[in-house]
Amino acid sequence: MSIAGVYHIKGGVGKTTSAVNFAYLSAREERPTLLWDLDPQGSATYYFNLESGLGLSAKKLLKAKTDWESVVQRTAYPLLDVLPADFSYRKLDVVLNRAKSEKDGLRSFLKPLTRRYELIILDCPPGITLLSENIFRAVDFLLVPNIPTTLCLRSYVQVLTFFRQKGLGLEKIIPFFSMVETRKRLHRENVDFFTTKLRRMCRRTIPYLADIERMGLVRQPVPHYLPQSPAAQAFVSLWEELRPRLLMAEA
Numbered sequence: 001m002s003i004a005g006v007y008h009i010k011g012g013v014g015k016t017t018s019a020v021n022f023a024y025l026s027a028r029e030e031r032p033t034l035l036w037d038l039d040p041q042g043s044a045t046y047y048f049n050l051e052s053g054l055g056l057s058a059k060k061l062l063k064a065k066t067d068w069e070s071v072v073q074r075t076a077y078p079l080l081d082v083l084p085a086d087f088s089y090r091k092l093d094v095v096l097n098r099a100k101s102e103k104d105g106l107r108s109f110l111k112p113l114t115r116r117y118e119l120i121i122l123d124c125p126p127g128i129t130l131l132s133e134n135i136f137r138a139v140d141f142l143l144v145p146n147i148p149t150t151l152c153l154r155s156y157v158q159v160l161t162f163f164r165q166k167g168l169g170l171e172k173i174i175p176f177f178s179m180v181e182t183r184k185r186l187h188r189e190n191v192d193f194f195t196t197k198l199r200r201m202c203r204r205t206i207p208y209l210a211d212i213e214r215m216g217l218v219r220q221p222v223p224h225y226l227p228q229s230p231a232a233q234a235f236v237s238l239w240e241e242l243r244p245r246l247l248m249a250e251a
C-alpha cells in the first residue's frame with residue numbers, strides 16, 4: 001500500500017494530467033486505486049466525468065467517523081475510485097490547522113482507506129501552503145512533474161529547500177519531466193542535463209502532445225481513448241518506471 005501525491009509549487013505543469021493517467025494505469029493492472037482530488041478547481045474530478053461537491057467536504061473531514069462508502073465515487077473503470085474535489089478545500093489549510101496534533105493530519109484521515117486501496121494518489125493544488133506541508137508529511141512519495149524550463153526547475157529547487165529546512169525526507173521526492181517539447185533547445189538541454197545530474201529524476205518523460213491536451217474534451221485517461229498512441233505510450237512507459245519505486249513490495 002502506498003500514498004503518492006502529485007505536486008508542484010507551480011501551476012499548470014501537468015499534475016492533474018499525470019495523476020489521472022497514473023491512477024487509470026494502476027487500476028488497469030488490477031490494483032484497487034483511489035484518486036483524491038484535493039484541488040478545489042476539481043479538474044481530476046471533471047476528467048472522470050464526476051461532479052465536485054459530492055465527496056468529502058473540509059468540515060466532514062474532521063468528523064471522527066467518515067462514512068467512506070457515501071463519499072467515494074466509482075468511476076467508469078474497474079477498481080478505480082475517486083474522492084471528488086470540494087470547493088471547501090480552499091479552506092483545507094485552516095481546517096487541518098485546527099486539528100492540533102500531527103496524528104490528526106491528513107495521513108490519519110486516510111488510514112481507513114489504506115485498508116481498501118493498494119495505491120492512493122493525491123492530486124494536489126499548486127502553491128506551498130499548510131495543506132502542502134500536511135500532504136508532504138502524509139505521503140510515501142511525492143511525484144513532481146517539471147516542465148523543462150528555468151523557472152519551473154527553479155521552483156522545484158524551492159520544494160527541495162523546503163523539504164531540507166523542515167527535515168521532511170527528500171527520498172520521498174520523485175521528479176519527472178512533463179510537457180517536453182523536443183523541438184525547443186532549452187527543453188532538450190534541461191532534460192539531458194538533469195536526468196544525468198539528478199539520481200532520482202525519472203529517465204522517461206512525458207512529451208507535449210495535442211492528444212494529451214485533448215483529455216479535457218474527451219474526459220477519459222489517454223491510454224483508454226487512444227491506447228496505441230505515442231501519448232498513451234509515454235504514460236505507460238513512465239508508469240512502468242515509477243511502479244517499482246512506488247510499490248516497492250511488488251517490485
Ligand SMILES: Nc1ncnc2c1ncn2[C@@H]1O[C@H](COP(=O)(O)OP(=O)(O)OP(=O)(O)O)[C@@H](O)[C@H]1O
Binds near residue numbers: 013015179212
Ligand atoms: N503532456 C502534455 N501535452 C499537452 N498538453 C498538456 C500536457 N500535460 C498537460 N497538458 C495541458 O496543460 C494544461 C495544464 O495541465 P494540468 O491541469 O495537468 O496541470 P496542473 O499542474 O494540474 O495545473 P494546476 O496547477 O492548475 O492544477 C491542461 O490544459 C492540460 O490539458
Ligand SMILES: [Mg+2]
Binds near residue numbers: 015016043123125
Ligand atoms: Mg491540477
